[in-house]
Amino acid sequence: MPREKILHKVRTALGRSSGQLPATPPPVRLRIPEVPLDARIESFTCALNKLNGKTCVAHSPQEALDYAAQLCEGKRVVASNSPVLRECGITGLPNVRSNYTDAEKLREACAAADVGITSADYALGDTGSLVMIASPREARLISLLPPVHLAIVPRSRILTGLDELFTLLPNPAEQTSSMVLITGPSRTADIEQILVRGVHGPREIHVVVL
Amino acid sequence: MGPRVALFVTCIVDQLFPRVGLAMADVLERIGCEVDFPEAQTCCGQPAFNSGYRAEARDVARHFLSVFEQAEYIVVPSGSCTSMISHHYAELFRKEPEWLDRARAVGSRVVEFSTFLTEVMKVEDVGARLDAVVTYHDSCHALRELSVKSGPRRLLGRVRGLTLKEMDRAEECCGFGGTFSVKFAETSGGMVRTKVDSILRTGAEIVVSIDSSCLMQLQGALARANAPVRTMHLAEVLASR
């Protein structure tokens, strides 16, 4: 069995024995700065705008709906099962398809869609990132296959940064098989370091802070 | 009377650029040091160490330690040789506790020339004058192993008539690297030509550094390119009046 052989080699190399506990690990040093909500929103939109993301701070569900309706006009749209989208009325828009529970059908819909709409579990103020946790409410492909991604994020979900996220979720694997941080539109600079957006993922990312 | 300092001029300065050692002695005496030159000194052993010949390097290092064991301060016109003694001797004598102690004791008293002026003697103005536009080359071991960066620039800032123009690649290696310069001659040559371009872009007449080995590489390449730029060790600049 390669497993036993390799583990044995590792132990021999380290001078450790089977079942031996590790030394005390270095302390975790996560720091959460005190940042008021307004400043977190400001920081988030600023950071995302810098990455060529579009942001909008909505003061009512209607404003969020208006933004979505305008962006989606005449387009094929897939929305996630997030209650936030339903509450805004986005899933009620005529060209928006939602409520997918079958992976195959969802994949076909996403591959053909122009816009994917999701919520986000959290957002990070300092980097302008969305935190997407796979769940019955949020599928992986909606924020990935369509060339345009729109996310509606409740403002209370905007954290300061990575340290706060991993303080809230010390072990994300306990609640999901997939947590993805999205920081701006998909990009590449593999040819001559020239920036091109939308190489595999969405070329446009829109976030409405609700 | 200031402190007694023993010069370790390095083999390169001794054999190729004695004027650098003389300039260093002048400057140190000018600021009140009592200067001594232990004549049994040769080399620190770095060429062998860097080429992978540890036993040979150790032999030379033991000689160095015996020669300088009594010195109060050992001042060196080179960041690279200083670092060899203060940092790398420890590795060399890792398995010889007695020599390791001696190396640590001597190592703590070895000081690179510009650092000796600014940090030990707390002197920045040594009364020098040089009417020239110069640029400063950060030698790698001084910069990265001894954190020497602002000291030489502060010293240059106090030289009357001197203008310092920074180059865009001041911190980039000149490509010398000891035996690297001959083992990998073409790569080393490519590196120094890039560095020379950066020097020429400043319009400076003189390149200053605190390591004669870098200056040997730079001056050699500048001369080969027929460039109207010369090199000076910081000690030579500070000795000018």
Added chain:
Amino acid sequence: MSRTATTEPPKFRQTLEDANLQLAVYTATGRLMEKRREAVAADVLPEYQELRTQAHEIKKHTLDNLDYYLELFEERVKAHGGKVVYCKDGSEVADFVLRLAKERGARLIVKSKSMTTEEIDLNERLAHHQLESVETDLGEYILQLAHQRPYHIVAPALHLTRYDVANIFTEKLGVENETVIEKQTMIARGVLRQKFLQADIGISGANFLVADSGAVVIVENEGNARLTTSAPRIHIAVAGMEKMIARAQDLPVFLKLLGRSATGQPLTVYTSFLSGPRREGEVDGPEEFYVVLLDNGRTRLLADREKRQSLYCIRCGACLNHCPVYRKVGGHNYPWVYSGPIGAVITPQYMGVGKDPWLPFASSLCGACYEVCPVKINIPKLLLDLRSEVTKLKAKERAGWAERTAFRLWAWVMRHPRIYELMGSMTAAFFPEGETPGWLRSVPPFMNIGPLKKWLSQRDLPRPASKSFRQHWRSRRKGVR
């Protein structure tokens, strides 16, 4: 040149004389240096040095106790419905993938960027058994079409221009001479999108393995790794065992350092934290999840306490960008897929120091690599250790006699100051006075050999002083005092 030489391989010259390539590599690495410098500047990341120290400590702790964390990782992956597979080398990895593909009737594999799979030539091994595996990172895709290996750890096609890409696309995809980078990118997107939707298996690498979560963490900008790990039915992550970190809460330290050190990004566009197959209720994601843990020599590196730190590497590529040697000779002159300073350190350890003994010598020891390494690997020190191992090996093999004798002689002279002085004076007498005072453009033919010839091939030579410092000093003492 003998096999045991510790000098420049002759093929370097071709790269050094290629002006276009020099410019491309120098510009690209220079830009990456600049971006990193801005991203770690004290005003934007005051805790940068502290993060480096923490990252080093976490890696040290995890690797010093690696057996424990491997087992913990395995247990957690299992708990989430995934499977861990240990492989001793590339052929075991290929066997595993081939067997799985056969059992599941898989025909097409999509791959996201992974240096580990490059290391074991996984694509070639699979192709040998008629299993198609397509690289989906744009740079890697171009290189796969062109049958080249990566030029750089993070920017694999750094050496290619849009015109090179146009030629490759014309020849391999039948696209006529498209030289607009944006359009080239979209062509690749189109081809690869179909592959993603058809593929049965996605193979990714891993930037980190998180022991307490049983998670694979992948960092990227394009989204191809997300597609590779989300679209196909089966996800296989292939990772070197050393990618382990102890806890999910250690991740922020590394994520803050990795993107900044690599491309100057505070975070890359996508960071995926994947722990097992799709769970009950989740709408999409792979149904099967495997993590292949590769040894391939890593246990050998672990055994050396000092050199163990070369396994801390998080493959950010900063040491390449900042290495004046890499910037001159580029990525393809290094003997293995890992190039630059980190390549010069790990390749001899994986392959044996005797294979390419020149490699640890291909450095001016400037220390720029160590200065920018986000996990503080003391690369110059490791190079020095390896140099010593090379000379020891050569002594054992009775090779490199001339150099060894020269250094023995030199060391003897250096311990005898009188002889040293005498030899110095004698040497000086050999050198004629040149045109530039003190500098020689050439020496008489009988002297133009060995190191002198090498020196003179690139630059002028300082003429040894007719009076050494010690001789000056003696007269100075007599005259002045």
